Amino acid sequence: MYFSNTFILLITLLFTMLTLNVVTALPLHRRASYSGDGTFYTVGLGSCGKTNSDSEMVAALSSSLMSGGKNCGKSLKVTSDSGSVTVKAVDTCPSCAEGDVDFSPAAFKKLGSLDEGRISINWSFT
Ligand SMILES: *[C@@H]1O[C@H](CO)[C@@H](O)[C@H](O)[C@H]1NC(C)=O
Numbered sequence: 844m845y846f847s848n849t850f851i852l853l854i855t856l857l858f859t860m861l862t863l864n865v866v867t868a869l870p871l872h873r874r875a876s877y878s879g880d881g882t883f884y885t886v887g888l889g890s891c892g893k894t895n896s897d898s899e900m901v902a903a904l905s906s907s908l909m910s911g912g913k914n915c916g917k918s919l920k921v922t923s924d925s926g927s928v929t930v931k932a933v934d935t936c937p938s939c940a941e942g943d944v945d946f947s948p949a950a951f952k953k954l955g956s957l958d959e960g961r962i963s964i965n966w967s968f969t
Pocket residue numbers: 878922923924963964965
């Protein structure tokens with residue numbers, strides 16, 4: 844079978860592009876960022892087994908992110924249109940979609956006013 848130099852060059856180029864694409868896509872998986880709704884709740888005994896209070900910078904995450912307690916104690920940096928805050932994950936929010944975060948009232952106040960009740964947020968684990 845005969846392959847022209849041009850054909851071989853094209854295949855090499857294609858392979859190189861695929862390889863580069865795999866390499867440059869990797870960092871996206873390392874540092875996931877989430878977006879969703881931020882709400883607040885009355886803090887108490889959390890699913891991580893500790894009792895916290897409304898005045899602490901803590902939050903509850905979706906069931907999919909907290910199953911098995913895998914993110915208990917992790918910090919997340921959250922931004923809204925009017926502020927930002929770093930909170931610790933201490934509880935599960937069963938009604939939250941994956942990227943939603945349910946905050947202590949004190950943490951929520953750093954992102955908006957309690958009157959708003961529900962706000963748009965972006966966040967990632969620190
Ligand atoms: C979330 O991030 C998106 C994309 O960068 C941006 O358009 C949006 O304004 C951000 N929303 C908030 C509430 O920070």
